[in-house]
Amino acid sequence: MSNKKRIYIHPAPVRVWHWINAAGFVILILTGFQIRYADILGWIPLKDAITIHNYVGFVVIINYFLWIIYYLGSSEIKIYIPDFRLFVAKAVRQVKYYGYGIFKGDPNPHTMIPDNKFNALQQQSYLGIMLLLLPAQMISGVFLWKVKGYSDYINLLGGIKVIDTIHVLLFFVFSTFLIVHCYLATLGHTPLAHFKAMFTGYEEDH
Amino acid sequence: MLFAARIQGCETTGPPGENYTMKKMTGLTLRYGLGILFICCLWPASMFAIENSECLECHSDEDLTKESTDNILQSSITVQLYVDEEKFNHSVHNINGITCVDCHSDIEELNYDEDLPHKEYLETVCCATCHEEEGDAFKSSVHMEILKKGITMTCYACHGYHYVMQMESASLAERENQYCLRCHNPYQYHEWLPAKDSHFAMVECIVCHSPDVPQEIHLHFVDLVTNKLYESDEIIKILGIGYDKFMPLVDQNEDGLINLDEFENLILLLRQKKVHARFHAELVADVVPVAHDVKRGIAEKTCQKCHSANSPYFDAVFILFKLEDGTVDRHEVVRSVLESYNLGHFYLMAGTRVKLLDKIGFLLLAGGASVVFLHLIIRVLTIPVRRKKKKMSEEKRRFSDE
Numbered sequence: 001m002s003n004k005k006r007i008y009i010h011p012a013p014v015r016v017w018h019w020i021n022a023a024g025f026v027i028l029i030l031t032g033f034q035i036r037y038a039d040i041l042g043w044i045p046l047k048d049a050i051t052i053h054n055y056v057g058f059v060v061i062i063n064y065f066l067w068i069i070y071y072l073g074s075s076e077i078k079i080y081i082p083d084f085r086l087f088v089a090k091a092v093r094q095v096k097y098y099g100y101g102i103f104k105g106d107p108n109p110h111t112m113i114p115d116n117k118f119n120a121l122q123q124q125s126y127l128g129i130m131l132l133l134l135p136a137q138m139i140s141g142v143f144l145w146k147v148k149g150y151s152d153y154i155n156l157l158g159g160i161k162v163i164d165t166i167h168v169l170l171f172f173v174f175s176t177f178l179i180v181h182c183y184l185a186t187l188g189h190t191p192l193a194h195f196k197a198m199f200t201g202y203e204e205d206h
Numbered sequence: 207m208l209f210a211a212r213i214q215g216c217e218t219t220g221p222p223g224e225n226y227t228m229k230k231m232t233g234l235t236l237r238y239g240l241g242i243l244f245i246c247c248l249w250p251a252s253m254f255a256i257e258n259s260e261c262l263e264c265h266s267d268e269d270l271t272k273e274s275t276d277n278i279l280q281s282s283i284t285v286q287l288y289v290d291e292e293k294f295n296h297s298v299h300n301i302n303g304i305t306c307v308d309c310h311s312d313i314e315e316l317n318y319d320e321d322l323p324h325k326e327y328l329e330t331v332c333c334a335t336c337h338e339e340e341g342d343a344f345k346s347s348v349h350m351e352i353l354k355k356g357i358t359m360t361c362y363a364c365h366g367y368h369y370v371m372q373m374e375s376a377s378l379a380e381r382e383n384q385y386c387l388r389c390h391n392p393y394q395y396h397e398w399l400p401a402k403d404s405h406f407a408m409v410e411c412i413v414c415h416s417p418d419v420p421q422e423i424h425l426h427f428v429d430l431v432t433n434k435l436y437e438s439d440e441i442i443k444i445l446g447i448g449y450d451k452f453m454p455l456v457d458q459n460e461d462g463l464i465n466l467d468e469f470e471n472l473i474l475l476l477r478q479k480k481v482h483a484r485f486h487a488e489l490v491a492d493v494v495p496v497a498h499d500v501k502r503g504i505a506e507k508t509c510q511k512c513h514s515a516n517s518p519y520f521d522a523v524f525i526l527f528k529l530e531d532g533t534v535d536r537h538e539v540v541r542s543v544l545e546s547y548n549l550g551h552f553y554l555m556a557g558t559r560v561k562l563l564d565k566i567g568f569l570l571l572a573g574g575a576s577v578v579f580l581h582l583i584i585r586v587l588t589i590p591v592r593r594k595k596k597k598m599s600e601e602k603r604r605f606s607d608e
Contacts, residue, residue, distance in 0.1 A: 035555055035556065036555065036556060036559060036564075038510050038513045038514060038555070039513070039514030039516055039517075039556055045509070046509040046510055046513055047509050050400045050555075051400065098581075102585070103584055103585065103591065104588070104592070104595065105591065105592035105595040145401075146401075146403070147403065147404045148403030148404055148407060155551075158547075158550055159484075159547075159551045160550065160552070160553045161547055161549070161551075161552070161553045161560070162550060164553050164560075165560065165563060168559075168560075169566065169567070171567070172563075172566065172567030172568075172571060173570065175570075175571055176570045176571050176573070176574035176575075179575055180577070180578060183578040183582070
């Protein structure tokens, strides 16, 4: 234990936001499958799946705004912004690590510190997700929730089928993201290290 | 007057017992006379029928009214007796040759010597005399049940009197505004139903409330840019053809069904005519007698009945043309058009989902899972490599410490 240093990486508001978001995503994905494949899946009645999906959807939307307020209010948003001059080189280095170096036992080229906790690939992915994909998913979800009420906007964007296509494609993207995200979380110094850190706030530096 | 004249006419050519007349007739005249008499006897209804025009001599007067008593409120009311000839001529009854006295059958003759040429109080018209099946279905409906509460629900409370239109090609709004929505406010009774607005805008009431009625999807032409809903005659005019040439133009493989390619071609054809055609789809009930058997408490509430890729509710898809003579041409369209983006405003969760998205989605999921799985396998297989490296580095560190 002597060579292990504990670093406070994940502040409490971020951890709370993360786990609410995680639970929300899992429920939204499961109910999303039930809604889209109601004829194949019989987990819960369609009506209940829709009701749960709607409520949890709004929880995730509110949670998103808490995230925005926290990160903009604390200026911590900078951890999501890549350094564009070094971005490509860092991203290539990270891809090499995940694709080859990790198997040999090479050290991770990115060192996690509170002000720079994401590697280049994480920064790019999370920035895209938080500022583009998640808002698109939330807006399309709200439109699908009240189709008649938002019919003007829906028509402007090409109709309900276009909105549904956006929502469904992003649903698959987020489902895939969840699989990859959970797997990547096992790449710490132990398989559960990153999971523990997201509860305690402390990452162990090796 | 015509009626009376015809009677007289028949009488003068007919009575065979009058010798004086007989003597004056030549053999040829006698044969003609007997022939006419024979026709009069065989065909009395059409020969002596009261024409609509006779009724309209009085009933085209907009001020024609009578005082009566309201059945339910028991209050005195003024009943308008005016019949709009133009509207009546477009009614389904007139189109099918049904005349005034076919329904008002207790008027056998008009006596023009009186102020009122027929009796003052006519018998109530019983629609079920002709519409027997509809009448039978109605008997077991909720609308008949309310008789127990003292409310008499007549056919014409929904259908009106003289201007009953064919409903087969009618839009959802026309169907509901003329019928259910006149009495019922759907927002009062559907607390359980998610996305009420969408359901009410796309699905006819009796699709759920009379589940035994066959359902079908009707497609209406809409311009994407102007949002204009085109009537049948407008589309036919734009295409520059007659109604009878529509299917030969569209149904190129002549199988009587507009398939997806033919559907896309129709849209291209219209685009060449400067119409940015899209289709508006509605789930409506077939116009069949059993549609009158609206039930209370057994309305379809199982969402999966519709929200299923195999739902029978979408098996029948039609483009309907209302012809000038009031009849309807039905052109069947393959069900898969409901997945088309040309029906951009019609989407039913699970029911009409775009299958291509499922393929893309599962490819994404399978791709992500495969990468993860492969990575995990390689990680497991390379454990000895990392252990060896770790051991070597520990030994190296120990050696350097020493």
